[in-house]
Amino acid sequence: MSVEIRIDPILCRGHAICALFFSDGVDLDQWGFGKVAVAVVDAPRDIRRARRAAAACPNGAFIVRERSQDLANAPARPHPESSQPVA
Amino acid sequence: MTVLPSTRTNYPRRTPPRLDSLWADPVVAPIERVGAHVGGLGDPGTLLLSGPAPSPGGEGLVSHLSRWGTVPGIDGAGVRALLRASALDGRGGGGFPLIRKVETALLGGGLPMLIVNASESEPSSRKDRVLCAHRPHLMLDGAALLATALGVDEVVIHLHRASGSPASILEAAISDRRHRGLADPRWRISTGPDRYVSGEASAVAGFVDGGQARPRFTTLPLAVEGPSGRPTVVSNAETVAHLAAIARVGPDAWGSLGASSSPGSRLVTLTGAVPQPGTVLELAGQATIGDALAYQGLTDPPAAVLIGGFAGTWVLGEEAWQTPFTRAALQCLGAQPGCGLIAVLPHGACALTETARIVRYLAGESAGQCGTCVAGLPRLADSCEAIARGSFRRRGIRKMTALADAVLGSGACGHPDAVVRLIRSTLDVFEDDVVRHLAGKPCRASDHPPVLAVPRADHAIGRGDTREWE
Ligand code: SF4
Ligand code: SF4
Numbered sequence: 001m002s003v004e005i006r007i008d009p010i011l012c013r014g015h016a017i018c019a020l021f022f023s024d025g026v027d028l029d030q031w032g033f034g035k036v037a038v039a040v041v042d043a044p045r046d047i048r049r050a051r052r053a054a055a056a057c058p059n060g061a062f063i064v065r066e067r068s069q070d071l072a073n074a075p076a077r078p079h080p081e082s083s084q085p086v087a
Numbered sequence: 088m089t090v091l092p093s094t095r096t097n098y099p100r101r102t103p104p105r106l107d108s109l110w111a112d113p114v115v116a117p118i119e120r121v122g123a124h125v126g127g128l129g130d131p132g133t134l135l136l137s138g139p140a141p142s143p144g145g146e147g148l149v150s151h152l153s154r155w156g157t158v159p160g161i162d163g164a165g166v167r168a169l170l171r172a173s174a175l176d177g178r179g180g181g182g183f184p185l186i187r188k189v190e191t192a193l194l195g196g197g198l199p200m201l202i203v204n205a206s207e208s209e210p211s212s213r214k215d216r217v218l219c220a221h222r223p224h225l226m227l228d229g230a231a232l233l234a235t236a237l238g239v240d241e242v243v244i245h246l247h248r249a250s251g252s253p254a255s256i257l258e259a260a261i262s263d264r265r266h267r268g269l270a271d272p273r274w275r276i277s278t279g280p281d282r283y284v285s286g287e288a289s290a291v292a293g294f295v296d297g298g299q300a301r302p303r304f305t306t307l308p309l310a311v312e313g314p315s316g317r318p319t320v321v322s323n324a325e326t327v328a329h330l331a332a333i334a335r336v337g338p339d340a341w342g343s344l345g346a347s348s349s350p351g352s353r354l355v356t357l358t359g360a361v362p363q364p365g366t367v368l369e370l371a372g373q374a375t376i377g378d379a380l381a382y383q384g385l386t387d388p389p390a391a392v393l394i395g396g397f398a399g400t401w402v403l404g405e406e407a408w409q410t411p412f413t414r415a416a417l418q419c420l421g422a423q424p425g426c427g428l429i430a431v432l433p434h435g436a437c438a439l440t441e442t443a444r445i446v447r448y449l450a451g452e453s454a455g456q457c458g459t460c461v462a463g464l465p466r467l468a469d470s471c472e473a474i475a476r477g478s479f480r481r482r483g484i485r486k487m488t489a490l491a492d493a494v495l496g497s498g499a500c501g502h503p504d505a506v507v508r509l510i511r512s513t514l515d516v517f518e519d520d521v522v523r524h525l526a527g528k529p530c531r532a533s534d535h536p537p538v539l540a541v542p543r544a545d546h547a548i549g550r551g552d553t554r555e556w557e
Binding site for chain 2: 063
């Protein structure tokens with residue numbers, strides 16, 4: 001399994017707490033705002049760290065998503081028009 | 088010592104920028120070298136801009152129908168086939184193929200939402216405004232076709248509130264169409280705040296959904312899930328007007344107006360040191376930047392041009408003059424067509440000073456949401472101004488580039504990235520000037536009066552700043 005990590009820059013208040021839990025995965029800038037260093041994490045240990053960082057972020061800015069939620073794998077729900085042949 | 092024209096202290100603050108007053112009225116001007124293969128449909132000179140001379144209310148429905156005929160009765164699959172065959176790319180700045188947005192939106196769940204973005208946030212750009220004000224029906228035809236492609240019966244047209252908004256012209260055009268009984272979708276005109284990042288797609292979509300006109304942090308493309316929860320397609324006004332033309336002339340004839348890498352013609356706005364800033368031209372085929380400037384009477388390459396918007400790329404005039412305004416050709420210069428802005432820097436003016444003014448303005452136009460954008464952009468503006476003034480130390484450059492690296496990719500939207508791109512392109516193209524300025528010897532050009540019509544950087548910024556976003 002692999003997860004994708006994102007930091008919502010609008011919610012992030014630069015507490016840098018995420019970096020305490022997952023220092024390899026986060027770059028902090030000079031103000032302490034986090035920027036993800038690795039977007040996709042697959043080592044189980046790192047996944048655990050990423051999840052802990054997400055749980056610790058006071059603003060819910062640290063987002064861990066399972067890769068299966070990806071656009072490419074998203075189940076296609078029927079749309080009134082999508083059943084028509086696309087040609 | 089030189090004084091920068093647009094540092095915060097030099098301008099009175101709290102005065103809302105009157106963008107209107109900064110430019111002359113737009114002029115619609117056909118350019119002759121466009122192929123004659125669209126001749127049957129109107130002026131052989133141009134495609135989107137063909138037709139009657141500019142008039143206050145724009146081209147009326149009767150004239151439009153006599154030139155273009157009604158929208159051909161094509162079903163959704165047919166419109167999507169046109170989009171695919173023409174490879175129509177977005178003309179708002181991103182250049183994303185429209186068919187991919189449409190197909191993504193149809194894959195997702197729920198009824199898609201269609202927003203035509205005619206807000207044109209780029210302060211000197213005029214192309215969308217000219218299109219909506221002078222060829223409203225062509226734009227509306229295209230929007231109706233795109234609605235068909237998406238299977239939706241409502242189209243939102245998003246405009247900015249101020250800056251010579253064509254809202255009334257579009258409203259009149261819509262009521263004409265209704266009287267005429269055209270098979271149109273329901274139209275909804277939305278007018279939002281007149282700020283730089285408010286034209287960004289997620290800001291537009293969020294505003295139309297009832298929120299503030301500020302960019303959103305999105306983990307999924309808007310076409311998968313917009314702020315309303317529905318798949319949302321935001322498409323530029325010029326893009327949909329092209330779709331209307333494609334439906335009439337066919338994707339092949341339309342494509343042959345451009346180069347293989349960027350099919351179709353392209354609207355550009357000239358600004359800066361040209362006789363009529365705000366002129367909108369339609370370029371087709373291998374028309375070069377020199378051709379566009381020659382149309383305005385320029386005979387020699389200027390010192391440099393800024394391509395693709397204020398947050399664009401500088402190119403030396405000599406190089407730009409020969410370069411066709413196509414995606415591939417511009418890419419060789421590290422530039423992109425962006426919103427089609429060509430800003431001309433004359434000889435004797437200082438690119439570093441102009442850049443400093445732009446960066447200060449853009450820093451003030453941050454939506455005030457993302458920490459690094461809020462904290463970093465003003466610092467970058469300080470550095471740019473210090474370079475322009477000649478008071479920057481060589482060591483500072485390393486700090487500045489480190490700051491630029493930190494700012495890059497830090498925001499919810501591409502605003503900080505665009506500023507960094509502009510700064511990098513400035514340091515790259517005007518390296519000699521930068522070295523001279525760093526040595527404390529700015530040239531005389533830095534006393535040159537401001538050339539580019541950069542609005543005042545007088546917006547207060549900061550987190551929680553909710554004024555002007557509703
Ligand atoms: S802990 Fe949360 S708020 Fe703090 S820096 Fe990390 S992501 Fe940002
Ligand atoms: S990056 Fe800047 S402009 Fe973009 S949303 Fe964040 S604060 Fe606003």
